[in-house]
Amino acid sequence: MTSDNGETRTPSRMATDNRWYDLFSRGSRDWLRHNEKVRETVREELPNLISGSDVLSRPSDRTVQVPVRFLEHYRFRLRDDPQEGEAGVGQGDGQPGDVLRRAQPGEGEGGSEGGSGGGELRFVLELKVDDIVDWIWAELQLPDLKPKTTDALTDEDLIQEGWDKRGPRARLDRRRTVKEAIKRRSVQEQSEGEATPFSNEDLRYRQLARRKRPATNAVVVFLLDVSASMDASRRKLAKSFFFWAMQGLRRQYGQVETVFIAHTNQAWEFSEEEFFQASATGGTVASSGFRLARDILTERFDPAQYNQYLFYASDGDNFGDDRRSAEALLGELCRLVNFMGFVETPQNPLEASKSEMGRLFKALAARNHPVGSYTVHEESEIWEAIRLFFQHQAEEAA
Amino acid sequence: MPFTPNSPVSNADLAEYTPKLEALARDQGLDFYPVDFEVVPPSFMMEVAVYGLPVRMPHWSFGVRYIYQYIQHRMGHSRIFEVVFPGNPNRAYLVNNNSLAENTLVTAHVLGHADFSKNNELFARMQSQVGYHIVEQAAERAHRIEEAIGDHGQKRVEAVLDAALALEQNIDVNFAINRPEYPERMERRRAEDERPRSGFQGRFGQLPGEEDAHGTEPERGGGRAPIPPRAEYDLLWFIAHYAPDLEGWEQDIFLSVREESFYFYPVFGCQIMNEGWASYWHARLLREADFLPQQLYLDAIRAHSDVVRPYAGEDSVALSINPYHVGFRMWERIIAEHGLETALRLRAEEDDFSFVRNWLDEDLADELQLFSYTTRQGRGGEEQYVIQERDIHALREAILHPKFNYGAPRVYVAEMGTDGSLLLRHDYVTDGRGLDLDRAQKVLDYVHRVWRRPVRLETVDAKGQPQVVEKS
Numbered sequence: 001m002t003s004d005n006g007e008t009r010t011p012s013r014m015a016t017d018n019r020w021y022d023l024f025s026r027g028s029r030d031w032l033r034h035n036e037k038v039r040e041t042v043r044e045e046l047p048n049l050i051s052g053s054d055v056l057s058r059p060s061d062r063t064v065q066v067p068v069r070f071l072e073h074y075r076f077r078l079r080d081d082p083q084e085g086e087a088g089v090g091q092g093d094g095q096p097g098d099v100l101r102r103a104q105p106g107e108g109e110g111g112s113e114g115g116s117g118g119g120e121l122r123f124v125l126e127l128k129v130d131d132i133v134d135w136i137w138a139e140l141q142l143p144d145l146k147p148k149t150t151d152a153l154t155d156e157d158l159i160q161e162g163w164d165k166r167g168p169r170a171r172l173d174r175r176r177t178v179k180e181a182i183k184r185r186s187v188q189e190q191s192e193g194e195a196t197p198f199s200n201e202d203l204r205y206r207q208l209a210r211r212k213r214p215a216t217n218a219v220v221v222f223l224l225d226v227s228a229s230m231d232a233s234r235r236k237l238a239k240s241f242f243f244w245a246m247q248g249l250r251r252q253y254g255q256v257e258t259v260f261i262a263h264t265n266q267a268w269e270f271s272e273e274e275f276f277q278a279s280a281t282g283g284t285v286a287s288s289g290f291r292l293a294r295d296i297l298t299e300r301f302d303p304a305q306y307n308q309y310l311f312y313a314s315d316g317d318n319f320g321d322d323r324r325s326a327e328a329l330l331g332e333l334c335r336l337v338n339f340m341g342f343v344e345t346p347q348n349p350l351e352a353s354k355s356e357m358g359r360l361f362k363a364l365a366a367r368n369h370p371v372g373s374y375t376v377h378e379e380s381e382i383w384e385a386i387r388l389f390f391q392h393q394a395e396e397a398a
Numbered sequence: 399m400p401f402t403p404n405s406p407v408s409n410a411d412l413a414e415y416t417p418k419l420e421a422l423a424r425d426q427g428l429d430f431y432p433v434d435f436e437v438v439p440p441s442f443m444m445e446v447a448v449y450g451l452p453v454r455m456p457h458w459s460f461g462v463r464y465i466y467q468y469i470q471h472r473m474g475h476s477r478i479f480e481v482v483f484p485g486n487p488n489r490a491y492l493v494n495n496n497s498l499a500e501n502t503l504v505t506a507h508v509l510g511h512a513d514f515s516k517n518n519e520l521f522a523r524m525q526s527q528v529g530y531h532i533v534e535q536a537a538e539r540a541h542r543i544e545e546a547i548g549d550h551g552q553k554r555v556e557a558v559l560d561a562a563l564a565l566e567q568n569i570d571v572n573f574a575i576n577r578p579e580y581p582e583r584m585e586r587r588r589a590e591d592e593r594p595r596s597g598f599q600g601r602f603g604q605l606p607g608e609e610d611a612h613g614t615e616p617e618r619g620g621g622r623a624p625i626p627p628r629a630e631y632d633l634l635w636f637i638a639h640y641a642p643d644l645e646g647w648e649q650d651i652f653l654s655v656r657e658e659s660f661y662f663y664p665v666f667g668c669q670i671m672n673e674g675w676a677s678y679w680h681a682r683l684l685r686e687a688d689f690l691p692q693q694l695y696l697d698a699i700r701a702h703s704d705v706v707r708p709y710a711g712e713d714s715v716a717l718s719i720n721p722y723h724v725g726f727r728m729w730e731r732i733i734a735e736h737g738l739e740t741a742l743r744l745r746a747e748e749d750d751f752s753f754v755r756n757w758l759d760e761d762l763a764d765e766l767q768l769f770s771y772t773t774r775q776g777r778g779g780e781e782q783y784v785i786q787e788r789d790i791h792a793l794r795e796a797i798l799h800p801k802f803n804y805g806a807p808r809v810y811v812a813e814m815g816t817d818g819s820l821l822l823r824h825d826y827v828t829d830g831r832g833l834d835l836d837r838a839q840k841v842l843d844y845v846h847r848v849w850r851r852p853v854r855l856e857t858v859d860a861k862g863q864p865q866v867v868e869k870s
Contacts, residue, residue, distance in 0.1 A: 012420055012433040012487070014413045014505075026453075027445045027468070030461030033552075037458055073459035074840035075564050076807045076824075079832050079860065085772040089796045090783070091708045091723075092715030094769050100715065100783040101776070 038068055038125060043135050066125045133247045136390065158208045167205025176204040216254035218307040219300075220246060221293045224275070225314030226262040227284045234345040237376045238313035241343045244386045245311060248393065253307060259296055263289030265319075269296065286318045286357065290329035297336055308336055313343040316355025327360055334369040341389060342373045412437070412492075415502055418689050423509045426686075427738060428679065430512035431486040431530075435505065437494045444471060446481045446491055450662060453537035455654065456544070457559045479705070480504040484515030484664075486530040499697030502690065503680050510679030514672050517746045521664040527575040528661045539654040546647045558648045561844040562634060562655040567806035570632035571667075575660050579639055580627055630811040631803075633822075634659070642818040643850045652848075659804075664749075666804060670797075671753045674725015675745055677706050678733070681726075708766070717783055719768065719797065727766060728757055754797055760790045770796040807833055809855070819870075820849050824857035832858035835867060842869045 080086075094100065163176055180202040222242050224235070250256050260275040261267055264282030267289040289312070297308055310333060318326060333340060342361040364371045372392045374385035416435065423430070438446075446452050448464045471477075479500065482490040490508040492501050515521040529535055547555045630636050638644070638652035665672065684690065684698050706723045709716040733741045744753070769785045770793050776782040786792065808825040815821065822842075826832045838855055846853045852870035859865045 012416060012435065014416045014435040015437065026456060027441075027448060027461065027464035030456055030458055031465055032461070033456070034458040034461040034465075070462050070465075071458070073457075073462070073560070073564060074837045074844070075566075076568070076809055076841055077834045077837050078807050078829055079834045081831055081860070082775055083860075084831075085774050085784075087770060087772050087796050087799060088717060088783070089719050089768060089770050089793065090715060090717045090785075091719050091766060091768050092713070093767065094715055094785045096769075096785050096787045098785045100717070100771070100785070101780060 034071060035125075037071055039127075041071070042066060042068060042125060042127070066127060068123065068125050070123070129247055130251075133244075133251055136244075136248075136386070137251075158210060160206055161209040162207050163204040164207045165201070165203060165205070167207065171206040171208075173204045173206050177202050180204060217257070217305055218249055218253040218255070218309060219257045219259065219297070220249060220309040220311065221259045221261060221297065222275070223261045223263065223289045223293055223310060223312040224278075225264075225284060225286070225289070225312075226278050226280050227264045227317075228281055229284070229315050229317060229347065230345070234315060235313075237345050237379065237382065238343055240379070240382050241313065241374065241376060241385055241389075242311060244382075245341065245389055248386075248390055249309060252393075257301070257306075259293070261289055261292055261296075263292070267292040283319055284314070284317050285322045286312075286314065287322050287325040287329050290326060290333060294329060294333055294336065297333075303336065307338045309339050309341075310337050311341045311343060312357075313345065314357055316344050316346050316357045318356040320356070323356065323360075326357075327363075330360060330364060334364060334371065338370060339393070340364075340369075340371045342371065343385070344373060344375045346375065346377060411498055412501055412505065415687075415690065416505055419502075419506050419683055419687060420509060422683055422687055423506075423513070423679070426679075426682070427742060428509060428513035430509060430516050431488055433482070433488040433490050433508055433512050435490045435492060435508070437492045437501070440471070440478075440493050440495055443478050443481065443491060443493045444468065447478050451483070451536040451658065452489075452491070452533055453540050454658070455540045455559065455651075456547075457556070457563055459563060479701075480508055482508045482511045483533050484511070484521060484525060485532055488512045488515070489533050497697065497701075499694045500701045502694060503684060503698040503701050506683040506687075507676045507680035509683065510676030511672060513679070514668070514675045514745055515664070517742075518664065518668060518672075518749075519746060520667055520749050524571075524660055524664050528657060532658075532661050536658060539658075543651060543654070546651065550647065555651070557844075557847045558651045559655075561637075561848045562652045564841050564844050565633045565637075566655060566659050567804040568631065568633040568809060569635065569656055569659050569663075569804065570630075571660065571663050571804070573632065575657060577632075577635060580625060581623055583621070583623060625814045626811050629823075631808065632656075633809065633811065636811050637845070637848060640814060641849050644848060648848060663804065667749050667751075667801065668753075670721045670725040670728075670750045671745065671748060672725070673722045674727075674729045677702070677722050677726040678729040717771070724758075724766065724768075724797075728753070728762065731762060732757060750801060751798055754794050758790075758794055758797075763788075763790055763793055768793055768797075809833075812856075815852075818851040820845070820851065820853045822853070822855040824855065826858045832860070832862075832865065833867075835859070835865060838867045839869070842867055846870070 090100075163173060177198070181198050184199070184202060185197075224230070224238060226235075230238075246256070246258070258272065260270045260272055262270055262275065262278045262280070263284075263286065264280045265285040265288060266282075268278070269292065270278055293310060297303075297310075301308060330340075340361075342357065344355065344358055346355060358373060361371055361373045365373070372389060374388055376382055376385050420433075442452075444467050445464065448467050449460055454460075478493065479496065480490060480492055482488055488508070488511075490505075490512075492504055496504070515525070543555065543559075625640060626636065634652055634656040638649045638656065641648075644652075681699075681702055684695060684702075687695075690698075706720070706726045708720050708723045729741060732744065744757075748756070769788065771783045771785050774782050774784060807829050809822050810825065811820065812823040813821040824833050824838075833855075835857070838857065842853050842855055846869040852868065854866055854868040857865050857867070
C-alpha cells in the first residue's frame with residue numbers, strides 16, 4: 001500500500017534552528033502602509049475632522065487625536081437581511097426554539113475581514129496641528145500669508161552685517177581672526193622663515209547695523225459672550241472657530257499672544273483654561289467687552305510692534321440701549337486692529353446677521369473696514385466658516 | 399486556550415521523534431510526500447497565517463489582518479500551532495515557543511495533512527496544475543511584484559492588487575488553470591466544448607440527451623463570437639486576458655493572485671475533512687507511538703483535546719462549528735463502522751460537500767448537539783439567535799452554505815461591449831438575495847482602475863428590484 005512505484009523517497013527534514021526568520025517583518029510593513037493610507041483618507045476628510053467635537057479636547061496641545069476605523073478592503077458581499085436573518089450552525093446545549101445571545105461581541109471573528117460583525121477595532125491616530133493647517137492651506141490653495149509690512153509695523157533691530165578690522169574689543173570675532181591668521185601664515189611661510197602667530201592685521205570685529213524689519217508679533221483678543229443664552233453647545237462652536245483661527249495666525253506670525261475676555265453686562269479677563277468654563281448670569285452688554293479689549297490693546301500692546309486681531313463670538317443679541325456705545329467702540333477698535341472677526345452662533349439660523357450685532361458688523365464691512373462675519377449654527381458649518389476666514393486673510397495679504 | 403509553556407522545545411528530541419512518527423504513519427497506511435519541517439518564531443508564524451504563504455506579495459490589507467491577529471495573539475485568544483503547505487516536499491512550520499509535547503502532536507498532525515493532500519483528488523488536481531513548490535513560486539511572484547513597485551511606483555501596483563485581491567475568490571475551479579482564450583468565431587465553439595473537462599464535469603457535464611440542444615445554437619455561419627460566449631465566473635482570468643488596456647506587468651499580477659487562489663481552494667473546499675483527518679491521525683499516531691515518554695503523551699493529549707473541543711473556554715454552546723472537532727468525530731465514526739480501507743478511499747474521493755452530505759447522519763448530529771439557527775433582531779436591537787427545528791438536511795446545507803462558490807457571491811461577466819465596457823451580473827436567484835451595494839460600488843471602483851472603460855454590475859435590492867452599480 002505504501003509502495004511508491006520505485007520513486008526514491010527523500011526523508012523528511014526537521015530544521016529547528018533558523019534564526020533568520022526573526023528578520024521577517026512584512027506584517028508590520030503592510031501595517032505601516034495601511035496607516036499611511038489612513039492618513040491620506042483622513043486628509044480627504046478634513047472638514048469632518050475639523051468640525052469633529054473630539055478634536056479640541058485640549059486646544060493648547062500641538063497634536064489632535066482622531067479616532068479612526070481600520071480601512072476595509074472591499075469584496076463582493078451579500079446584503080445583510082434583517083428580515084430573513086442569517087443562517088448559521090452552532091453546537092452545544094440548545095433545543096429548537098431556544099433564543100441565544102452573544103455573550104461578548106467579537107469572539108472568534110478570526111480571519112474574516114473587518115465587516116460589520118462585532119468586535120470592531122478602532123485606533124487613534126495622532127496628527128500634528130501644524131500638519132492639519134498645512135493641509136487646509138493646500139486644500140484651499142491659499143497663498144502663504146505675509147505679515148503686514150506697512151511702516152507703522154516695524155521693529156528696529158541690530159543685525160550683524162559683515163566684519164571690520166577695527167572695533168570694540170567685545171565684538172572681536174575669534175574664529176574669524178584665527179582664520180585670517182592662518183591664511184596670512186600660509187602665504188608668508190613660502191617667502192620667509194618664521195611667521196608671527198597673530199598680527200593686528202588679522203583682527204576681525206563683528207559689525208552691526210540698524211535695520212528695520214516687519215514686526216512678526218501678533219496679539220489676538222478672543223472675546224466671548226457668556227450670558228445665559230450662550231449655552232454649552234454654542235460655546236463649543238465658538239471654541240472650535242477660535243482654535244482654528246488661532247492656528248492660522250500662528251502660521252503667519254512668529255509669536256502670537258492671546259487675551260481672553262468674557263462679558264455679560266460687565267467684562268472680565270481670563271486665563272485660557274478658565275475662559276471656556278466661565279459662565280455667568282446677566283444681560284448682554286457688548287460694549288463692556290469691547291471697552292476692556294480696547295483698553296488692554298492700547299495699554300499692553302504697542303501697535304508698532306504687534307499685529308492686532310480681535311474675534312468676538314456671541315449669539316448676536318445685545319441690549320438696545322447699548323447700541324450707541326458698542327458702535328463707537330467697534331469703530332475705535334477697527335482702527336486699532338488688522339482684522340476683526342465676528343462669529344455668530346444664532347438662536348435661529350434663519351435670522352443670522354439680522355441680529356443686533358450682525359447688523360453692526362455688516363455696517364462696518366460696508367465701510368470697508370477689515371471685518372468679517374461668520375455664522376456657525378452646527379458643527380458641520382465650522383469648516384465653511386474657517387475657510388471663509390482664511391480666504392479673507394489671504395485676500396487681505398494679497 | 400490554557401497554556402503553560404513548558405521547557406522550550408528540545409530540538410534533539412523532536413528531530414528524533416519525527417522519523418519514528420513517519421515510519422509509524424506509513425505502517426498504518428498513510429502515504430505522503432516528505433515534509434520539510436521548520437521550527438520558527440511566533441512572529442513569523444503569525445505572518446505565515448496572515449499571508450497564507452511564507453513570502454507573499456505586499457498589500458495593506460494583509461497589514462490589517464496582521465494587526466487583528468497580533469491583538470488576538472496578545473490577548474491570548476488565538477494560538478497558531480502549525481501551518482503546512484502541501485507540495486513535494488511539503489513545507490511545515492512549527493512554533494518554537496510551543497512545548498515539546500505540543501510540537502510532537504503537531505508533527506503527527508502535519509503527517510495527516512501530508513497524506514491527505516497527496517491523495518485527495520481535489521488537492522491532487524490543483525497541485526498538478528499549480529505545481530509542487532508553491533512556497534518558492536509565491537516568493538518568486540512576490541519578488542516580481544516588488545520589482546513592479548520599483549518600476550511603476552507603489553500607487554499603481556497597489557491599485558492592481560486592490561482589484562485582484564478583492565476578486566480573489568471569484569475564480570472558476572471547474573476549468574483548468576491554464577485556459578485558452580475564447581474562440582473568435584462561432585464555428586469553433588463546438589471544438590472548444592470537447593476539450594476534456596476535469597472531475598465531475600468531465601464525466602457528467604454533458605449528458606447524452608443534451609447533445610442536440612447544444613448543437614442548434616452555435617451554427618450561425620462563423621460570425622464573431624460574443625465575449626464571453628457564456629457566463630464567465632472566473633473574473634480574475636477574464637480581466638487578465640480581456641481588459642482593454644492592461645499592461646503586461648498588470649496581467650502578471652492578476653494571474654499571480656489567481657494562481658495562488660487556485661492553490662488555496664482545496665484547503666477551503668476540504669477544510670472539515672482535512673482538519674478532521676489530521677486530528678484523527680495525530681491522536682492515533684501518538685497513542686500508538688510507544689517510543690514517547692508517558693508524560694509527553696499525556697501533555698500532548700491534553701493539547702489534542704484543546705484543539706478538537708467544540709466550544710471556547712467555559713461556554714457550553716457555540717454559534718459556529720469547529721471543523722477540527724466535527725471532522726475528527728466524523729472520521730472516528732467512519733473508521734469504527736466501515737474500517738480504515740473505506741476511510742482511505744473516502745479521503746481520496748470526497749470533498750466537504752459530499753463528505754458532509756453523505757456521512758454526517760442524524761445520529762452523529764445529535765451526538766454532537768449540532769443545531770442550525772437564524773438570526774433576528776431582539777427588542778433592544780441586539781442580535782438574537784433562534785435555534786431551528788432539528789432537520790438533518792437543513793443542518794448539512796447550513797454547514798455547507800458558506801462554502802459555495804469559494805464563499806463569494808456569484809458574480810459573472812455577462813458581456814463585454816464593443817466599446818470595451820464591462821457588464822457584470824450577479825446571480826441573485828441562486829444566492830437568494832442581492833449584493834451589498836456600497837461594497838459592490840467600491841469593488842467596481844477597484845475594477846475600473848484596471849479595466850479603464852465603463853464598468854457596470856447588475857443585482858437587486860431588498861425589494862427584489864433591479865439595481866445597477868456603475869463606474870465610468
